[in-house]
Amino acid sequence: MLEALANPHRIQIIALLKGRRIHVSQLAREAKISRPLLYMHLKRLETAGLVTSKLELAEDGKAMNYYEVTPFALHLNPESIAEAVKTLTIKKTGSTTPDDTINEKGDNK
Amino acid sequence: MLEALANPHRIQIIALLKGRRIHVSQLAREAKISRPLLYMHLKRLETAGLVTSKLELAEDGKAMNYYEVTPFALHLNPESIAEAVKTLTIKKTGSTTPDDTINEKGDNK
DNA sequence: TTCACCTGTAATATATTTATTACAGGTGAA
DNA sequence: TTCACCTGTAATAAATATATTACAGGTGAA
Numbered sequence: 001m002l003e004a005l006a007n008p009h010r011i012q013i014i015a016l017l018k019g020r021r022i023h024v025s026q027l028a029r030e031a032k033i034s035r036p037l038l039y040m041h042l043k044r045l046e047t048a049g050l051v052t053s054k055l056e057l058a059e060d061g062k063a064m065n066y067y068e069v070t071p072f073a074l075h076l077n078p079e080s081i082a083e084a085v086k087t088l089t090i091k092k093t094g095s096t097t098p099d100d101t102i103n104e105k106g107d108n109k
Numbered sequence: 110m111l112e113a114l115a116n117p118h119r120i121q122i123i124a125l126l127k128g129r130r131i132h133v134s135q136l137a138r139e140a141k142i143s144r145p146l147l148y149m150h151l152k153r154l155e156t157a158g159l160v161t162s163k164l165e166l167a168e169d170g171k172a173m174n175y176y177e178v179t180p181f182a183l184h185l186n187p188e189s190i191a192e193a194v195k196t197l198t199i200k201k202t203g204s205t206t207p208d209d210t211i212n213e214k215g216d217n218k
Numbered sequence: 219t220t221c222a223c224c225t226g227t228a229a230t231a232t233a234t235t236t237a238t239t240a241c242a243g244g245t246g247a248a
Numbered sequence: 249t250t251c252a253c254c255t256g257t258a259a260t261a262a263a264t265a266t267a268t269t270a271c272a273g274g275t276g277a278a
Contacts, residue, residue, distance in 0.1 A: 007265090034268070037266075037268075040266075040267080060276065061275055061276070063275080
């Protein structure tokens with residue numbers, strides 16, 4: 001969730017979406033970014049559960065994909081973070097086994 | 110600030126630092142990451158104002174760099190984000206001028 | 219048929235972040 | 249002097265994130 005919020009475009013998208021539904025193309029114009037780029041950002045936001053989308057057929061038959069924000073609330077401070085870390089898994093680059101050998105004991109320069 | 114919090118190692122570092130001061134080497138051992146990597150993460154946290162450091166001389170003359178968390182508090186929800194966006198600047202890749210020409214008007218396939 | 223909208227995605231280039239390796243230098247104690 | 253700690257950083261590799269370009273296909277109206 002924090003990773004999803006760690007980008008100015010995505011923050012702006014949430015701000016634009018606040019309180020209203022907008023379809024992708026319109027959102028791209030308002031955010032002043034290209035649709036492909038917007039899709040990428042929306043995907044990240046949607047994966048984090050911060051926005052939802054619904055494809056609808058307008059009366060004239062045109063397909064419109066409407067997005068809206070999820071009413072989330074997150075309080076961040078050292079305490080809440082310490083709590084959250086208990087549920088945190090940090091992936092390792094490479095090895096699958098929880099190997100603790102971190103190269104300690106002596107400099108051996 | 111959100112960018113600084115958008116990484117599991119840095120989140121963990123804040124958790125480890127909560128309520129106590131620890132010097133770099135000790136922190137590296139507890140977080141189970143290398144010192145060079147830790148320095149990088151600490152730098153990002155410090156730049157965001159989430160932690161502070163103080164280099165001290167222990168009684169035995171050894172230099173120790175102690176870190177501690179800043180007592181921050183951030184409330185995130187669609188409303189607060191919409192507020193924050195008013196103060197947000199999105200950098201452009203390339204061009205310096207605020208150019209709005211986003212290639213609109215007609216498909217011209 | 220062409221225009222002006224709408225929906226999407228694959229491939230690619232670029233930029234940034236994350237992580238490692240190899241250094242350089244300090245102290246006190248055995 | 250060597251060991252076991254401490255401080256840091258530069259250069260590089262590897263992994264991700266960000267952004268662009270080029271597609272492909274749909275609708276209704278002129």
